[in-house]
Amino acid sequence: MLFTTYSAGLRVSEIVRLKLKDIDSERMQIFIENAKGKKDRYVNLSPVLLDILRGYFKQYSPRPKVYLFESEQTGDAYPIRTVQQIFSNAKRDAGILKEVGIHSLRHSFATHLLDKGTDIRYIKDLLGHFDIRTTERYLHVSKHQLVNIASPLDDLFKSKQIDW
Incomplete structure (x- = not known):
């Protein structure tokens, strides 16, 4: 359950309603039916998750x-x-003391995609948000990421497209 929650960025309500027929191993997708806002969507089925699920079965x-x-x-x-x-039992067994709930796996999914450079518009669709502002509030952007953003001017200068 926890691997599925994190690997697809699902809400806990979506995890409990997932049906066997929603897992499409040929197209490598998971169908999320009638999610929050009565919205259907597809999310990626991780090959690692598929192996874990097969072992589970x-x-x-x-x-x-x-x-x-x-x-x-x-x-x-x-x-x-x-x-x-x-989730609470797994957190305790792992020695994690921070007060977080299972929803933190969804936040981590989104944040890790952003850290990898995934466009926020794709993250919005994967999470099933109607409004991009919801996705923006959702993401935990680290200061490290912000500090390492290069100005487009720097890129032009380095590629010698501008000359002083």
Whole structure:
């Protein structure tokens, strides 16, 4: 669950509603149906995540029938609170003391894409935001990143396109 949340930048409500049919390993996409704002979208399916999910299915008994992550006892999707508790347990086991919730994985996904140079408009679409301002507020831009932004003037000068 946690790998899926981070690798696709999903909301916890989207994780619990993911169905087996939403995972398209041929197109390497995950379909997010009826997300916040009643908006459908596709996100990338990481090859690493696909391997993790295949390993998960090999060891999971009984195999899920409808939902990607479902209760062994009821066959229903896990409640949001259960996923939040799984995150809290993993955080505790990893020795992380910072007060963050599972939503921090979504923030990290977006921030890490931005750090890699992904255009904020693509991040907006992956996160399912209607307004770019929501995405801008979402991202945690490090001071290190801001300090290392070169002026276009510097680039012109270095490429000798301007001469003094």
